[in-house]
Amino acid sequence: MANIPNPRTQYTTEDFPKQYQEAPGVQNQMTPVPDCGEKTYKGSGKLEGRKALVTGGDSGIGRAAAIAYAREGADVAINYLPAEQSDADEVKQLIEAEGRKAVLIPGDLSNEAFNKEMVEKANTELGGLDILALVAGKQQAVKDIADLPTEQLEKTFQVNVYSMYWTVKAALPHLPEGASIVTTSSVEGFDPSPMLLDYAATKFAIIGFTKSLSKQLADKGIRVNSVAPGPIWTALQISGGQPQENIPEFGKGTPETPIGRAGQPAELASVYVFLASIESSYVTGQIYSITGGMTTA
Numbered sequence: 522m523a524n525i526p527n528p529r530t531q532y533t534t535e536d537f538p539k540q541y542q543e544a545p546g547v548q549n550q551m552t553p554v555p556d557c558g559e560k561t562y563k564g565s566g567k568l569e570g571r572k573a574l575v576t577g578g579d580s581g582i583g584r585a586a587a588i589a590y591a592r593e594g595a596d597v598a599i600n601y602l603p604a605e606q607s608d609a610d611e612v613k614q615l616i617e618a619e620g621r622k623a624v625l626i627p628g629d630l631s632n633e634a635f636n637k638e639m640v641e642k643a644n645t646e647l648g649g650l651d652i653l654a655l656v657a658g659k660q661q662a663v664k665d666i667a668d669l670p671t672e673q674l675e676k677t678f679q680v681n682v683y684s685m686y687w688t689v690k691a692a693l694p695h696l697p698e699g700a701s702i703v704t705t706s707s708v709e710g711f712d713p714s715p716m717l718l719d720y721a722a723t724k725f726a727i728i729g730f731t732k733s734l735s736k737q738l739a740d741k742g743i744r745v746n747s748v749a750p751g752p753i754w755t756a757l758q759i760s761g762g763q764p765q766e767n768i769p770e771f772g773k774g775t776p777e778t779p780i781g782r783a784g785q786p787a788e789l790a791s792v793y794v795f796l797a798s799i800e801s802s803y804v805t806g807q808i809y810s811i812t813g814g815m816t817t818a
Contacts, residue, residue: 532556532785536769537754544661546756548580548608555754557585558787559615564592567798571595572647574640576630576688577657579608581755582705582748585786586654586793591616591623593794598624598643600657622647630657631679636687644695651700652797653692655685658705658723660762662716674719681723685730698742701797704731706749706808711817714776716764724749728808735806744805746796751812752776753784778813 538552548555557580573590577583578599587597597616601609609625616623624646628635644650659680663669685704696702706727713721728747735745752758752772759768767775772783789811795801796809810817 529781532782532788533754534773534782537771537783539765539768540759541765542756542760544659544760545602545605546580546760547605548584548756549611551756551759553754555581555756556785556787557581558588558790561787562589562592562790564589564594564619567593567794567800568652569594571651571797572643572649573652573654573797574598574600574643574647574650574692575654575656576600576684578654579605579612581656581757582750582753582786582789583654583656584608584612585790586656587612588615589790589794590652590654590797591619591621593798594621595652596622596624596647598626598647600626600628600630600639602629603627630684630688631676633683633687636684637691640688640691640695644692649697650692650695651697653688653696653700653702654793654797655688655703656705657684658720658757660717660720660757662762662764663718664716664764666718669718677719678723678726681720682726682730685727689734696743699799700743701801702734702738702743702745703793703796704745704747706731706747708749708751708776708810708812708815708817710749712815731808732806739805744796744801746801746804746806747808748789748792748796749808749810749812749817750789751778751784751810751815753786753789755786772813776815778815780813782813784811784813
């Protein structure tokens with residue numbers, strides 16, 4: 522009889538220790554360190570010869586996607602903030618261990634000019650571009666709208682929403698027929714938390730952006746889809762994305778999932794691969810929820 526793991530106990534089920542880092546946070550200093558598939562993801566050539574740009578590719582969900590893309594045969598450029606250099610260096614080593622090319626592009630996505638520079642560098646150094654995995658995001662919990670600074674509101678929209686417009690606009694002249702764009706929305710775009718007022722609004726916007734762009738680009742043979750994660754254990758959470766009092770029971774307290782635990786980035790990797798590959802050739806304008814059972818309908 523097959524030894525099939527119980528999804529409730531397949532990954533970490535213990536309480537997480539309270540821990541705080543200044544945003545954006547560094548994954549390799551977390552306890553426990555998130556599982557991004559470093560030791561478990563096995564490729565099968567689904568993206569052989571492809572060229573991918575992954576924003577937020579140093580840690581968390583973006584890191585899991587970057588590792589999976591490399592193990593499926595793609596060369597990968599990753600974007601991240603300069604403070605996350607140590608995490609990015611680890612990903613570079615993992616990509617190169619698969620015999621694939623790794624390009625590191627540090628910089629701030631809230632700057633329109635940088636988005637253009639990032640795309641041009643990725644396209645030039647990879648020798649083309651046919652996958653955009655737009656994963657990077659900013660999340661800072663604020664319990665009262667009266668305490669939400671305008672600066673944070675603007676920055677959250679710039680990083681989470683505006684950067685998608687800027688990146689896609691810069692990339693379109695380089696993207697061939699058959700290219701794939703994968704955005705990252707969230708369960709917050711369906712069932713928003715009261716303490717993530719700005720973040721949740723950006724995730725609603727990303728869902729609309731994805732569905733609209735998919736219709737605009739369909740006649741060019743370019744597909745656009747989104748992954749909507751639930752509570753995933755990443756540096757985003759411990760660097761202000763959640764109040765520290767929520768950290769110990771994150772994923773099984775507030776917010777609570779029917780699966781009864783937080784997800785790990787590795788659990789999203791195969792969906793990013795599927796949406797980038799020709800296996801999803803008849804899929805566009807769709808939102809794929811990976812939420813531990815939290816409702817997204």
